[in-house]
Each structure stands twice: as C-alpha cells, then as structure tokens.
Amino acid sequence: MLSHQEIYEVLVRLIGSFNKKGIAVTPDTSFANDLEFDSLTVMDLVAAIEDEFDITLPLNMLPDLETVGHVASAVEKILKDRANG
Amino acid sequence: MADLLAKFDSLIAERAALNATGLPDPFRVVMEKVVSPTEAIINGKHTILVGTYNYMGLTFHPEVVKAGQDALAEFGSGTTGSRVLNGTYAGHKALEQTLADFYGTQHAMVFSTGYQANLGMCSTLVGKGDYIVIDADSHASIYDGCMLGNADVVRFKHNSPEDLDKRLRRLPKEAGKLVVLEGVYSMLGDIARMKELVAVAKAHDATILDDEAHSMGFFGEKGRGVVEAAGVEDQVDFVVGTFSKSVGTIGGFVVSNHPKFDILRVVCRPYVFTASLPPSVVATARKAIELIAAQADRRKQLMDNSRALHTGLKEAGFQLGTKEAESAIIAVICPDQDTTVKLWATLLANGVYVNMARPPATPHGLYLIRMSLCAEHKPEQVKTIVERFAAAAGAAGYPLHQEFVNVPLTAA
Numbered sequence: 403m404l405s406h407q408e409i410y411e412v413l414v415r416l417i418g419s420f421n422k423k424g425i426a427v428t429p430d431t432s433f434a435n436d437l438e439f440d441s442l443t444v445m446d447l448v449a450a451i452e453d454e455f456d457i458t459l460p461l462n463m464l465p466d467l468e469t470v471g472h473v474a475s476a477v478e479k480i481l482k483d484r485a486n487g
Numbered sequence: 488m489a490d491l492l493a494k495f496d497s498l499i500a501e502r503a504a505l506n507a508t509g510l511p512d513p514f515r516v517v518m519e520k521v522v523s524p525t526e527a528i529i530n531g532k533h534t535i536l537v538g539t540y541n542y543m544g545l546t547f548h549p550e551v552v553k554a555g556q557d558a559l560a561e562f563g564s565g566t567t568g569s570r571v572l573n574g575t576y577a578g579h580k581a582l583e584q585t586l587a588d589f590y591g592t593q594h595a596m597v598f599s600t601g602y603q604a605n606l607g608m609c610s611t612l613v614g615k616g617d618y619i620v621i622d623a624d625s626h627a628s629i630y631d632g633c634m635l636g637n638a639d640v641v642r643f644k645h646n647s648p649e650d651l652d653k654r655l656r657r658l659p660k661e662a663g664k665l666v667v668l669e670g671v672y673s674m675l676g677d678i679a680r681m682k683e684l685v686a687v688a689k690a691h692d693a694t695i696l697d698d699e700a701h702s703m704g705f706f707g708e709k710g711r712g713v714v715e716a717a718g719v720e721d722q723v724d725f726v727v728g729t730f731s732k733s734v735g736t737i738g739g740f741v742v743s744n745h746p747k748f749d750i751l752r753v754v755c756r757p758y759v760f761t762a763s764l765p766p767s768v769v770a771t772a773r774k775a776i777e778l779i780a781a782q783a784d785r786r787k788q789l790m791d792n793s794r795a796l797h798t799g800l801k802e803a804g805f806q807l808g809t810k811e812a813e814s815a816i817i818a819v820i821c822p823d824q825d826t827t828v829k830l831w832a833t834l835l836a837n838g839v840y841v842n843m844a845r846p847p848a849t850p851h852g853l854y855l856i857r858m859s860l861c862a863e864h865k866p867e868q869v870k871t872i873v874e875r876f877a878a879a880a881g882a883a884g885y886p887l888h889q890e891f892v893n894v895p896l897t898a899a
Binding site: 440442445448449454456458461463486 | 639657847
C-alpha cells in the first residue's frame with residue numbers, strides 16, 4: 403500500500419509531462435489557476451493517473467479535486483477502498 | 488455587484504483582438520438567402536456551402552416542402568406542449584413508426600433536438616453506482632448528458648478497443664455499465680472501429696448506446712449507419728440519431744428493442760420537460776426519411792463527392808484529419824488560430840462557406856477547417872472548392888505540403 407507521500411510523488415512525476423510552463427508543484431498547487439491546465443489536459447492527466455495506479459478516477463469527481471494534494475488524497479482513498487474489498 | 492461574466496474576460500479579449508484584424512467573425516455568419524442545399528447568399532455574395540451537415544440535400548425537396556406546408560396548415564405552427572401532455576399529435580406517432588420501420592426496431596422515441604436525445608439517454612439510462620464509459624472525443628451532448636446524470640463517468644482513448652477493455656476491466660463486475668459510441672466522429676470525420684468496440688463492450692456485459700448522427704442515410708445497405716455497415720446492429724442496445732443532418736430539419740431520436748423502452752417517456756427529463764416538435768417539422772422529417780430509404784443513389788453521390796474533395800485537397804498539399812475520406816466530413820488541419828481564421832475568411836470572401844473549429848471542441852487542441860459534403864454537390868462545385876482552397880492558402884499563409892502536426896489522429 404502506497405503512502406500519501408509516495409502517491410503525491412508519483413503524481414508530481416505524471417504532472418511533469420503536462421506542465422509545459424515548468425511551474426513548481428506543491429500539494430497546494432491548483433490545476434486550473436496555477437498550472438493553467440485546460441479541461442482536455444486535465445482529462446488526459448486523469449487517464450495517465452488511472453493507468454499508473456490501475457484505478458478508475460471518475461471524471462465527475464474532478465470538480466472537487468482542485469489541487470495536487472486533493473488528487474493524492476482521492477487516489478489514496480480509492481486504493482484503500484480497493485484493498486479493503 | 489460582482490460581474491458574473493468577468494470569468495469570460497480572457498475569451499472576450501481574444502475575440503476582440505481577432506475582430507480588430509478586420510476579418511469577419513467565424514461564429515457570426517448570417518445566411519441572407521438560401522438558394523439551394525449547396526448555395527447561399529452571404530455578405531451579398533453567392534457562396535458554395537460546404538459546412539452544413541445537409542448530407543442528403545433534401546431541405547428543398549418538393550415532397551418534403553409540401554409535407555411541411557400541409558402539416559402547418561392542418562395542425563398549426565406548434566404544439567405548445569410536452570410529449571407527455573398535449574404535445575403528441577398523430578404526426579409524432581407516425582414519425583416514430585417511420586423510424587422504427589427504418590431501423591427495424593420495435594421502439595422509437597422522438598426528442599425535440601439531437602442534443603436532448605443524447606442528454607436524455609446518457610443521464611437516464613445510468614444512475615448512481617452505475618458507470619458511463621465514453622470515448623474521449625465524444626460530442627458535447629454526451630459529455631453534458633454525463634454531467635446531468637449521477638453515474639460515474641469514465642473516458643477511454645479515442646477509438647481504442649484496447650483502452651476501452653482496460654478501463655472496463657477495472658470496473659466492478661456487478662455494476663451497471665453503459666458504453667457510448669459514435670458511428671462518425673464529427674471533428675475529424677473518422678469512423679468508429681465499431682465491430683471491435685462492440686465486441687469489447689459486450690465481453691464486459693455492458694449496455695451499448697450508439698450515436699449515428701453523422702452517418703444516417705449513407706452508411707450500411709439500409710442507411711442505418713456505421714453500426715449497420717459493421718454488421719453489429721443486433722448487439723447495440725440503443726441507437727441515437729438526429730433530424731438536423733441527413734433528414735434536413737431539427738429533432739432527435741432513439742430507437743431500441745429494449746422491452747421496457749416505453750418507461751423512458753416518463754423518466755427522461757429532456758424528453759418530458761420541453762415542448763414537442765412543431766407538426767411541420769415532424770412532417771418534413773417523416774417525408775425525408777421515406778425519401779432516404781427509397782433513394783440509395785444519393786448515398787453513392789455523397790461518398791463520391793467526399794472522396795473527390797479529400798483527394799483534391801490532399802493533392803493541393805493540405806494536411807487532412809484522415810488518410811482517406813472515411814465519411815462525408817473532411818477536416819483540414821491548420822497550424823494555429825491565425826492561419827485558420829485567415830483561411831476561413833479568405834474562403835468566405837471567395838464564395839466558399841466552411842466551418843471553423845477550435846479547442847476545446849477539437850481533439851488534440853487542433854485548429855480545423857471542416858467541411859461536410861452534400862449529395863447535391865455537383866462535381867464542378869467540388870472542383871471549385873478545391874481551387875479556391877489552393878488560392879486561399881497563400882493569403883492565409885497555410886504551409887502546403889508540410890507535415891506540421893504529428894499526433895496519432897485516428898486509431899484505425
């Protein structure tokens with residue numbers, strides 16, 4: 403089971419390939435305001451996250467996931483729920 | 488008071504900058520007179536239309552016009568009511584029977600627009616705890632239908648059976664699943680790998696909804712769409728379509744053999760909470776569908792026109808959305824917004840109307856000039872369109888004979 407920090411670090415790596423302006427990423431970094439990702443980029447990032455962790459991250463969850471930290475928590479919860487069956 | 492429209496300021500500035508160049512606005516074209524399915528007067532100029540989705544060119548067919556006039560005289564200008572209240576006339580029922588006959592299904596249900604048909608089906612078929620699995624390049628009406636509903640939304644890589652399989656595999660076995668496909672994807676004009684996608688969806692026990700908006704009348708022997716041409720109609724649970732393209736008017740529909748189909752008329756909100764189509768529209772739709780079923784030669788002409796335009800533009804050096812003409816939609820890929828607007832404006836100034844498309848409506852953030860052919864286009868018109876494209880390329884600074892976009896556009 404990956405820790406929150408480990409999940410966060412994987413996310414930072416995945417964000418890297420979409421982060422064309424090279425903006426520094428922290429847990430509080432916002433996808434829309436700081437990284438300036440448009441909706442298409444966000445959806446492509448979601449696909450990358452799903453494939454990396456072998457999970458389903460439904461698009462309808464996205465409005466609640468504003469920052470990198472939010473996504474790390476969401477992925478952590480999905481992995482935990484799966485481990486608990 | 489906070490200005491609620493302030494969030495659009497950057498877009499307002501972008502459009503103002505575009506207008507300051509003196510070029511006409513691609514999203515504010517006015518058709519002053521429509522001469523025929525393929526010609527109109529725009530800015531006082533006689534213009535060839537090659538961006539109207541009027542695939543079968545039936546909008547001025549004398550029998551269609553007569554049917555509309557008769558219904559207008561007999562039933563009045565509108566129904567002023569919902570299908571479930573006072574808005575179902577004899578014509579609406581007759582049209583649903585015509586659709587069921589055309590598609591060989593037991594049931595058909597007519598919506599007031601194609602947008603509402605997708606909005607209604609995508610939000611109603613699946614609910615909380617279910618999954619709706621959609622192609623990344625799905626039409627806005629499918630995305631919006633997902634937002635209106637309560638199911639979890641999963642997106643798969645455009646036209647990729649492998650990616651669909653991977654994403655379905657991750658879902659709980661017992662959960663309800665709806666896979667949404669489109670026969671023709673309207674931005675680049677590529678067609679679905681229908682047979683493989685349907686096989687994958689069925690292997691995971693998913694229900695399938697297939698939107699055949701851009702194929703009605705000219706794919707498959709009976710004109711039922713890509714799904715018919717692929718030979719998998721019997722495995723698709725719901726087919727959605729529109730009257731605003733091949734049928735030449737407005738409205739949407741869904742056909743199905745599902746035994747409980749009729750309950751949708753009560754629970755599908757975009758069907759219930761809107762007024763039904765006017766009788767004249769219903770009558771023209773019905774007549775047009777009858778003509779489509781009877782006139783197979785129109786299909787051949789449409790595909791011939793599409794191939795001719797694709798070949799002509801390719802030879803002229805334009806980069807296109809598909810390797811060959813897969814449908815009646817041909818997309819020219821442009822390097823950036825500036826070139827796209829200039830190309831579009833030069834074409835319009837020279838009497839050719841095409842569509843412009845830009846992100847986020849387009850896949851891969853592409854800027855596109857899109858065309859949709861009509862069965863009524865004459866070979867000389869197609870030739871003229873290609874000539875005017877070649878002439879406009881210089882004025883627009885379009886990089887002819889260059890591979891400037893290197894993204895995997897179509898999976899097929």
